[in-house]
Amino acid sequence: MKKLVLSALFAGSMLSAAPAFAQASGSVDVSGTVAARCSAVTPLSGSITLGELAKTDGTVDTAFSNNTGGLSRNFTVKCNGANPKVSVEAKPLINAAATTTAAGYTNTVHYTATVVAMGAKGTNATIADQSVTTGATSAPINDRLAAVTNNIALTVGAGATSEATAILDAGTYAGKVEITIAPTA
Numbered sequence: 001m002k003k004l005v006l007s008a009l010f011a012g013s014m015l016s017a018a019p020a021f022a023q024a025s026g027s028v029d030v031s032g033t034v035a036a037r038c039s040a041v042t043p044l045s046g047s048i049t050l051g052e053l054a055k056t057d058g059t060v061d062t063a064f065s066n067n068t069g070g071l072s073r074n075f076t077v078k079c080n081g082a083n084p085k086v087s088v089e090a091k092p093l094i095n096a097a098a099t100t101t102a103a104g105y106t107n108t109v110h111y112t113a114t115v116v117a118m119g120a121k122g123t124n125a126t127i128a129d130q131s132v133t134t135g136a137t138s139a140p141i142n143d144r145l146a147a148v149t150n151n152i153a154l155t156v157g158a159g160a161t162s163e164a165t166a167i168l169d170a171g172t173y174a175g176k177v178e179i180t181i182a183p184t185a
Contacts, residue, residue, distance in 0.1 A: 036183035038079035038145075044179050046073050048156055053093070053109055058167035060109055062159045071157055074150035081183035084145050088115045088129045089136035089178045090156070098169035106166040112158040113177040118151040119143030131175065132160070140184070154179065 051066030064071060090113035098107035114128040121143050129137040145151055154177060161168070 034080060036079075036081040038077055038081070038084055038181045038183050040181075041076040041078055041149075042074075044075050044077075044152075044181075048073060050093075050156075050159075050173075053159065053173060054168045059165060060159045060161050060168060064111075064157065064159050072153055072155040075152040075154070075179075076149050077145060077152050077181050078147065079145045079181065079183050082144055083140045083142060083184045084117075085138055085140050085182050085184065086115055086117050086125065086127045086152075087136040087138040087178075087180040087182070088113050088127050088154075090129045090131035091175045091177070092131040093173035093175035095169050095171040095173045097171045101169055104163075104165070104167060105169050106161045106163065107169045107171070107173075108161065109168065109173055109175075110160045110162070111156050111175075114155045114157070115179060116153045116155075117141050117181070118146040118148065120146045129177075130158075132162075136178065136180070145181075152179075152181065 048071060049068045050064045050071075051068055053060060053064070053066075055061045090111060093109040093111065095107040098105075101107050110130065110132045112128055112130050114126060117125045117127070119125060119141055123143055125139060125141040125143070127137055127139045156177065
């Protein structure tokens, strides 16, 4: 028994003589990235029905007064960049069935497509494109895009023909407006 007590005392003295471990500390950096992007909450699509394009004399109704459902559409877009760029391209209304037109007639109706983008600071950026010119019209918003519903509005108007007195060929006319909203890198 004396041996057992001596062994226990020796083992206990060895444990108390061992050095204590010090605390270890450090830091770990954590990082990530967010790519600049824009996304349409409501798709940039739909239709605007202009109805009868001609006045009773056959020339273009510049106000598109026979439209159904209005000349404007609203969209919601989210962008996380500070200065998104808006591009709008109006493509003329063309009567594809009228392949040859006589003098004084036309198968093409031009118009202006205007996009208004709401800025976060309460200002609006207006970008307009006429279908008579080729290519898109682009401009920066010069602000963040407002984080609200219906922050992008498209309106079409100002109908015209190449010759103001041209008579519209009978038939169906179709065109489109292409809208692009891109983030700034």
